[in-house]
Amino acid sequence: MGISMAKRLDKVEDLPSLPHTLHKVLEGLDSVSASAKTLEGIIREDPVLTAKILKMANSPFYGVQGEVSSIAKAVVILGFEEVRGLVIGLSLTGTFGGDLGVEEFDAQSLWLHSIGVAKTAHMLATHINGCVPDELFTAGIVHDLGRFLLCLYFPSEYKAILEQKRQSGQPLFKVEESCGLSHAEAGAYLAKKWALSDMLVNVVRYHHHPGSAGSYSMPASIVFLADELCHKLKIGWDAKGEIGAVLVPRALGLAPETIKKIARKIKKEKESIEASWSKVLSG
Numbered sequence: 181m182g183i184s185m186a187k188r189l190d191k192v193e194d195l196p197s198l199p200h201t202l203h204k205v206l207e208g209l210d211s212v213s214a215s216a217k218t219l220e221g222i223i224r225e226d227p228v229l230t231a232k233i234l235k236m237a238n239s240p241f242y243g244v245q246g247e248v249s250s251i252a253k254a255v256v257i258l259g260f261e262e263v264r265g266l267v268i269g270l271s272l273t274g275t276f277g278g279d280l281g282v283e284e285f286d287a288q289s290l291w292l293h294s295i296g297v298a299k300t301a302h303m304l305a306t307h308i309n310g311c312v313p314d315e316l317f318t319a320g321i322v323h324d325l326g327r328f329l330l331c332l333y334f335p336s337e338y339k340a341i342l343e344q345k346r347q348s349g350q351p352l353f354k355v356e357e358s359c360g361l362s363h364a365e366a367g368a369y370l371a372k373k374w375a376l377s378d379m380l381v382n383v384v385r386y387h388h389h390p391g392s393a394g395s396y397s398m399p400a401s402i403v404f405l406a407d408e409l410c411h412k413l414k415i416g417w418d419a420k421g422e423i424g425a426v427l428v429p430r431a432l433g434l435a436p437e438t439i440k441k442i443a444r445k446i447k448k449e450k451e452s453i454e455a456s457w458s459k460v461l462s463g
């Protein structure tokens with residue numbers, strides 16, 4: 181199935197390239213010496229991104245008194261990590277922001293879902309030894325990239341898959357897999373083409389089957405759980421009743437109380453995440 185998906189994507193000539201800003205952020209900010217100055221420099225090169233970051237920093241979500249008028253100030257007020265996350269999110273939403281051509285999906289709600297998963301994965305990672313929360317944020321943002329590809333490049337087949345999902349009541353990813361058109365495979369293909377890290381490629385490929393991710397099963401399990409929680413809390417795109425009880429991969433070793441605490445925190449932030457990102461995504 182993976183091979184045929186890859187073969188089909190090999191034939192697509194106009195696949196999007198890795199957003200320039202994202203490339204710089206992932207390259208330049210992974211080093212220990214990465215500083216707020218490096219981040220500011222990357223943002224300043226991109227006027228659209230600069231405008232979006234300032235718009236976001238001034239949204240009620242952050243509750244900042246007075247106007248945030250410079251990137252330097254935004255980094256001081258919002259923090260390095262938060263701004264890094266914004267840059268990653270915004271550079272990707274700029275690439276896949278338009279009409280996806282499939283009624284059940286709109287780019288805005290898919291991105292809200294991905295941002296919710298990124299934030300939740302970041303929080304979960306802070307409770308697990310050996311995980312880098314920033315990396316998990318990035319993994320959350322990109323985990324469903326394949327959905328954008330399938331909507332954009334295989335719209336009629338994807339519509340048929342959605343129809344089959346409606347009729348069978350099966351989870352969408354399972355119907356995709358049985359039809360040989362898996363969003364996880366498609367996303368992993370793009371992540372690889374973009375030369376993202378092996379961790380990111382594997383998390384994208386196995387986020388619905390974290391037990392199969394080999395040495396990346398821990399980050400894949402974190403994104404799996406974050407995905408479950410966001411569907412349960414209906415953040416962004418909603419799987420419409422796919423999720424009953426939230427499945428928690430045992431490998432994570434998280435106490436139920438910790439997961440409940442994180443779910444409560446995300447639930448509390450849901451409205452503000454939706455309000456602030458909707459504003460940026462719609463314009």
Ligand SMILES: [Fe+2]
Pocket residue numbers: 323324353363387388
């Ligand atoms: Fe997914």
Ligand SMILES: [Fe+2]
Pocket residue numbers: 293297323324407
């Ligand atoms: Fe997802």
